Structure formats: structure tokens, C-alpha cells
Amino acid sequence: MREDMFGNQLSTQSEQTVGAINSFIESYIGFGTDFLPIFDASDSEPDCAIAAAYAALLGIFMETPEGREIARKYSVRAQEGMSKAKEREQLFISAILDLYDNKIGNLLQKLRQLVIEFPGDLFSAKLAQNSYFNIGDDKTLLWIADSVIDRHKGCAYAYGMRAFGREQSSMFDLAEEDGRRATEMQRKEPWAHHAVAHVMLTQGRHGEGIKWMQDLSNEWDDRNSFMFTHNWWHQALFYLxxxxxxxxxxxxxxxxxxxxxxxxxxxxxxxxxxxxxxxxxxxxxxxxxxxxxxxxxxxxxxxxxxxxxxxxxxxxxxxxxxxxxxxxxxxxxxxxxxxxxxxxxxxxxxxxxxxxxxxxxxxxxxxxxxxxxxxxxxxxxxxxxxxxxxxxxxxxxxxxxxxRKFEEVRPVLEARVNFRQNVPMDARLLARANGRT
The missing domain is CATH 1.25.40 (Serine Threonine Protein Phosphatase 5, Tetratricopeptide repeat)
Structure with a gap:
């Protein structure tokens, strides 16, 4: 029995399959690009249901009709091999099948179960965070990170995940602490960079934010297109x-x-x-x-x-x-x-x-x-x-x-200016409401 990079048992003896799974896991959590080997691994070992589930997920991520067909192929393979898989793998496979079938309630329930019963599975925790993020559930976003952090105290990615969960729950000082810790542990942790940028933007610390992101920007060049463009988007907001x-x-x-x-x-x-x-x-x-x-x-x-x-x-x-x-x-x-x-x-x-x-x-x-x-x-x-x-x-x-509904908009803008003082954009908008521009 082999293990993935976080010590979770895998139903395979193949070095190729283990390597492809680890590449897939790290690319997802770390916003890398080494996803495609999972297809060859599953094709080489079709009885490995967990590899097929990851391959199905990659097909879903493609967001195209062709990707859906790929996801269907590997979903069928994962389902057929489930009986030979370990308990954690079976639960994960079942969650991916729900995602493919757009059974979002079932997906969320199974991802919570994975977090509770298998906190060592950081991939499932990251997928859970993303899934709850998509429905605006900040409380669960943070709960997920809090639930797995003790099992991953040596992993920068876990602190990056908690940093973002804390920031979305307005725990700004703790979020920044986690984001900086993750970056010190592993400089190439763009999600942690991003979490600290959130804190600095929310607090109106634009000059600090620009320097923070600029100093780390050379770590984004080999990340996937979303992470690269999103962190530069954050940098643009500071200037804007x-x-x-x-x-x-x-x-x-x-x-x-x-x-x-x-x-x-x-x-x-x-x-x-x-x-x-x-x-x-x-x-x-x-x-x-x-x-x-x-x-x-x-x-x-x-x-x-x-x-x-x-x-x-x-x-x-x-x-x-x-x-x-x-x-x-x-x-x-x-x-x-x-x-x-x-x-x-x-x-x-x-x-x-x-x-x-x-x-x-x-x-x-x-x-x-x-x-x-x-x-x-x-x-x-x-x-x-x-x-x-x-x-x-x-x-x-x-x-x-x-x-020209100035009476209605003025209190909204006054609240923005009071929350984040000395932000020129907010001040200019309030001046418009007050008829000064």
C-alpha cells in the first residue's frame, strides 16, 4: 500500500500513479500546472479508482463539452473500481461523482465528512474550502482550515488556507500572521500572498500592499493562469x-x-x-x-x-x-x-x-x-x-x-470612508455624493 504526499493511503503499488497523484494534488493546492499526468496514470492503471476520480475532476475543471466527456469516462472508471478502494478513497470518489452530477448538497456533505474523518487529506480540505467559498459560507471556510491545521503544522499550504479563511471572517491580524508564516515557510505560496493582500486592501494599507505583492511577484510566473492573473489583479486594485x-x-x-x-x-x-x-x-x-x-x-x-x-x-x-x-x-x-x-x-x-x-x-x-x-x-x-x-x-x-439619488447613497459612502480612512477612491465617490465634484 502506497501513500500520497500527505500520508494518505492509496490503493496502488505503481510509482507512476503515486507520482501523478502527488503532482495533481500539489498543482491544485499550490496553483501549479502539472495536472495532465493523472490521465496517463489512470489509463495505465484503470483499476485505481482514486486516480480515475482525480482524472474525472480534471475533466470537470476544463469547463468545456470535451472536458465533460473526459470527466464522464473517468467517472465511470472510478465508480467501477470503488469496491477495491479504501474508505477515504471511496468517500472522495463518491463526492466527485456528486460534483459531476451537479448534486451540490451531497458534495458539500461528503466534503465535510472527509474533513472530519480524514483531516490528513489536505486536497479534500482545499476542495471543500473552494466549494463552500462558491456559496458564500465564510464560517465553514474557516472551520475547514481550523479542522485540519493540527495535522499539517509543517505545511505552508495549510497556513495559507487558514489565512484566507480568517481574512474572510474579518480576523485580519490573525490572517496576516498566518499568511506571513506560510510565506516564510515556503516563499512560493501564492495563496498566502493573496490572503495578506486581502487584509491590506481591506485595511486601506495600499502602499504596504503594493510592496508586499511586488516583492513576491516573481513567484507567480510558473503558477496557473488564475493565480497569476488574480494576484496581479490584486496588485492593480491597490493602485486603482x-x-x-x-x-x-x-x-x-x-x-x-x-x-x-x-x-x-x-x-x-x-x-x-x-x-x-x-x-x-x-x-x-x-x-x-x-x-x-x-x-x-x-x-x-x-x-x-x-x-x-x-x-x-x-x-x-x-x-x-x-x-x-x-x-x-x-x-x-x-x-x-x-x-x-x-x-x-x-x-x-x-x-x-x-x-x-x-x-x-x-x-x-x-x-x-x-x-x-x-x-x-x-x-x-x-x-x-x-x-x-x-x-x-x-x-x-x-x-x-x-x-442622482444622493440622499440614499451618501450614508453608504460615509460608512466606507469611516471604515477605511484615507482611500482616495472612496473619498472621491463621497465628494460626488456631496455635490463637490
Whole structure:
């Protein structure tokens, strides 16, 4: 019986399979790129159900019809081999089968069970964190990290996971402590870099944040496209909130957009940065056209409510009428047919919010305010981080300003300025509300 890199038993004797599984695990947790060997490993040892489950998961991650077919092939193989697998492996395989079948409630339940019964399985804990993050459950996000940290005290990735969980739960000092510790343990831990950047952005420590990220940025070049573009997105936000708009545009062109234009999270990073700049009055030129072209080309839409809210604005802003209609039809379907865990988020948050964002793109700010007033109190439910969802808050604020609803927007902006003092972006928005700009 062999073990993976965290000491979990594997139902294989193959060095190739163990190596491929470890590469897959570390690439996922550490945002690397060495995923593909898992396919060859499973094909070479089709009776190893856990390898097939990882291969199925990689197919799901591809977010394409071809990826779904790959996932189906390996899901069948994993299911057929389950009886020979160990208890932990069987539970994990069952969770992946639920993910493939979009049984999100079952997936979440089994991932919690894995965290409780097998805290040594850091991969499952990371997958659990990502899954609960997608439904905006910050409490469980932190619980997962707290539950496994004792088994992984020598692992930088575990501290990076807890750093982000603590930051999302507003435990800022402890989050920064964990993020810095993870980085000291292993400099190439981009998720920990990102967690500290969250803290510094939330606290308005822009100069420190710029230096922190710049000093570590040489560690991101060999990471996957999401982590590379997302950490540079964070760097761009520091400059943007200081009202240095030239630097974020430069970072957009050179670091944020263009690594993998087909990947959902790369698209979300690009849309988010471009839209923030535009909300603050920056002329972004013809950049929307390229982004919207690639969003329109997506063949698997309605990935997640959080994603689709970004897509809706980008498609509307880029004049992609046919693709936008297709997206909205799909969102309306999800509002009725999505799994129980996410159905209300689609129906009562994502759908009205996206209608509001389309209204913004069309310059209909009174309509935008009407739609966003329904969704705004529940933005947490659609997932994403506090920093990511602040895009939607800014859309609400700027819509109120454009609709000249100054009495309504003023208290919102005063609260922002009081929470994070000396942030030029917030001060400028409040000045607009007060009629000074």
C-alpha cells in the first residue's frame, strides 16, 4: 500500500500513479500546472479508482463539452473500481461523482465528512474550502482550515488556507500572521500572498500592499493562469483605489488579460478590473470587445452565479446580444432547476443583479437601482470574496450617483470612508455624493 504526499493511503503499488497523484494534488493546492499526468496514470492503471476520480475532476475543471466527456469516462472508471478502494478513497470518489452530477448538497456533505474523518487529506480540505467559498459560507471556510491545521503544522499550504479563511471572517491580524508564516515557510505560496493582500486592501494599507505583492511577484510566473492573473489583479486594485489609473490599465494589458482568455476565472479577473476602472470614469478604449468576444464563445455557460453576473455585464457592454440572450435564458432556467443549495441564489440574487448590470451597460441607471436594490442585501450568497464582491457594491453606488439619488447613497459612502480612512477612491465617490465634484 502506497501513500500520497500527505500520508494518505492509496490503493496502488505503481510509482507512476503515486507520482501523478502527488503532482495533481500539489498543482491544485499550490496553483501549479502539472495536472495532465493523472490521465496517463489512470489509463495505465484503470483499476485505481482514486486516480480515475482525480482524472474525472480534471475533466470537470476544463469547463468545456470535451472536458465533460473526459470527466464522464473517468467517472465511470472510478465508480467501477470503488469496491477495491479504501474508505477515504471511496468517500472522495463518491463526492466527485456528486460534483459531476451537479448534486451540490451531497458534495458539500461528503466534503465535510472527509474533513472530519480524514483531516490528513489536505486536497479534500482545499476542495471543500473552494466549494463552500462558491456559496458564500465564510464560517465553514474557516472551520475547514481550523479542522485540519493540527495535522499539517509543517505545511505552508495549510497556513495559507487558514489565512484566507480568517481574512474572510474579518480576523485580519490573525490572517496576516498566518499568511506571513506560510510565506516564510515556503516563499512560493501564492495563496498566502493573496490572503495578506486581502487584509491590506481591506485595511486601506495600499502602499504596504503594493510592496508586499511586488516583492513576491516573481513567484507567480510558473503558477496557473488564475493565480497569476488574480494576484496581479490584486496588485492593480491597490493602485486603482489610490486613483492611479494608468498602472492598472498597464497591468490589465500585460498581466491580467491574455494568459488564458478562454478560462472562466481569467475572464472574471479581466471583467472585474475593467469594470472598476470604468465605474471610476476611466476611458478603457476598445478593451471590452476582446473580453466580450471570448465570453460569448463560452460553450458551457451558467457555471456559477458569481461568474454569470460578470458575464452579463461584459456581454452587454460589448454588444453581444445573442450571447447575452443565451446567458439570460440559462440563468432563468437555473432559477428554477438549479440544485436546492444554489437555486435561490440564482433566482433572487444573480438574476436581478445581472438585469441591473445590463441596465448599467445601457445607461439606464434608475432601472439598475431598481434591480440592484433587490439583490444587494444578499450578494454574499453568490460566493466570491469580499474584495471581489465589492465590484457589485461599486456598481450599486455608482448607479445611485448616476441616478442622482444622493440622499440614499451618501450614508453608504460615509460608512466606507469611516471604515477605511484615507482611500482616495472612496473619498472621491463621497465628494460626488456631496455635490463637490
Amino acid at each position: 483605489e489610490q486613483e492611479d489609473f494608468d498602472t492598472p490599465l498597464k497591468l490589465y494589458d500585460e498581466k491580467v488579460w491574455g494568459v488564458d482568455k478562454t478560462y472562466s476565472l481569467d475572464q472574471v479577473n479581466a471583467i472585474s478590473l475593467l469594470w472598476r476602472l470604468e465605474q471610476l470614469g476611466v476611458d478603457v478604449g476598445d478593451r471590452w470587445q476582446d473580453v466580450s468576444d471570448h465570453v460569448a464563445d463560452r460553450r458551457l455557460v451558467n457555471d456559477q452565479p458569481f461568474f454569470d453576473m460578470h458575464y452579463g455585464y461584459a456581454l452587454a457592454r460589448g454588444g453581444q446580444t445573442e450571447a447575452l440572450d443565451r446567458l439570460m435564458v440559462g440563468m432563468e432556467k437555473m432559477a428554477h432547476e438549479a440544485p436546492d443549495v444554489t437555486r435561490k441564489s440564482w433566482a433572487e440574487v444573480a438574476l436581478p443583479a445581472t438585469r441591473g448590470f445590463i441596465a448599467i451597460a445601457e445607461g439606464k441607471f434608475d432601472d439598475a437601482v431598481r434591480w440592484l436594490s433587490k439583490a444587494r442585501p444578499r450578494f454574499q450568497e453568490i460566493g466570491g470574496s469580499h474584495a471581489q464582491r465589492d465590484l457589485f457594491e461599486l456598481a450599486w453606488v455608482t448607479s445611485l450617483l448616476e441616478a
